Amino acid sequence: MSVAIENFVKAIYKNDHHETHNTKPGNIAKKLGISNAAATDMAKKLATKDLLNYEKYQALQLTEKGKKMALNVIRKHRLWEALLHKMFDMSLHEIHREAELLEHETSNFLANKISDYLGNPKFDPHGDPIPNEAGEITTIDTSIALSHSKENKNYTISRLMSDDKEFFDFCSQNGLKYGNSIFVVKQFATTKMTQLLINNKTILLNEDFTKIIYVNEF
Amino acid sequence: MSVAIENFVKAIYKNDHHETHNTKPGNIAKKLGISNAAATDMAKKLATKDLLNYEKYQALQLTEKGKKMALNVIRKHRLWEALLHKMFDMSLHEIHREAELLEHETSNFLANKISDYLGNPKFDPHGDPIPNEAGEITTIDTSIALSHSKENKNYTISRLMSDDKEFFDFCSQNGLKYGNSIFVVKQFATTKMTQLLINNKTILLNEDFTKIIYVNEF
């Protein structure tokens, strides 16, 4: 399947699994940087390939086949991120940028080699789960957004859900890294800010960031 | 530039550097598995992009810009081969197959990371020279085809110039590997066969193979 198709099913899958379900063509179009018309066209085409169900004016729904394709691409993306991070010490932003291209030109054979080499990891350096060869995510996600964390508690950072360079740069400069532990000092009710301690340093985050930083109770 | 363009300039470059100069559209078409008409079209298009000089019925000639592009793709190809061979112990055929795709989706940034990681190697696992970042091949090739080697002499294998799975499988099964040393026992004048010793085992190769195995005097 083409790069365009792989990116399309991937965008639907991610939209369905993270944001508030509204997987209309225009929604996907915005994410992919294409016109609404192009997205509608593509949706119709993918329906004939049994990758999704399309009904005029309704939300797009991936078939099992479509989900499998999406998860296979996501697997490759995250395996590349893990490999590049480990081997070349590339940043969270750099690995994403490269993986975005490599994911489409990677055989299942190579993906498995990478996975084996890394010890079949279940998470990538952003904390995103890595689907297995069968396209299944076997881990259960118990993490919550930092914005919903409780005061005076210890947490472990479990996920940095973004693809924004500035966010990642900020995180790496402030020790906000997958696996690191933090202590939540205060939740500011009116400003929605969160004060936390990390490596004995106090930092204050606003909701833009605390909504995309996920944590687990320690 | 697109995958089609990168493969086109690469094919011209390789043709000019290995076979008997005859870089006509049909020649390239055959290598890329496209029609002659498509090759002519592409040649005209690349001329407008200043990647090659095109004159009706004449051989195609890469410009400096075209050569540079070809060498940049070749650099990425061979760096990937070196990396995959080292990390995952993939065969000479497997690394080529994967590199053929990855070469087009690799940033210069990543290529340099790979090169650094490997210690900036000058040769890939086939013995093919790896161009540097500036697109230069700095090594001098003193090797000769095994078909032209002398009897009763020791040689080191310096290059396996092929992309054929059967050839590579044969090589790996018989210790014919980049860097290994061999002893040429006899050149058969009439049959063009070469008898050699490798790890105390005698093997007899015909010209199909001795023309693509390159060696250096020991």
Added chain:
DNA sequence: ATTATTTTTTAAGTAAGCTTAAATAATATT
């Protein structure tokens, strides 16, 4: 409920990278 706004769909068109078929030029054969 009617009107205004937004989104989706349809229609028409474009560029890249191919194809096959026919015309033309180059090369090889006799």
Added chain:
DNA sequence: AATATTATTTAAGCTTACTTAAAAAATAAT
């Protein structure tokens, strides 16, 4: 040198993945 063969080019057409503009439907606002 004339002819046959082969290669190259031109022409016309196809598919993919997009675009913009207009029509139609859904949604939001009054």
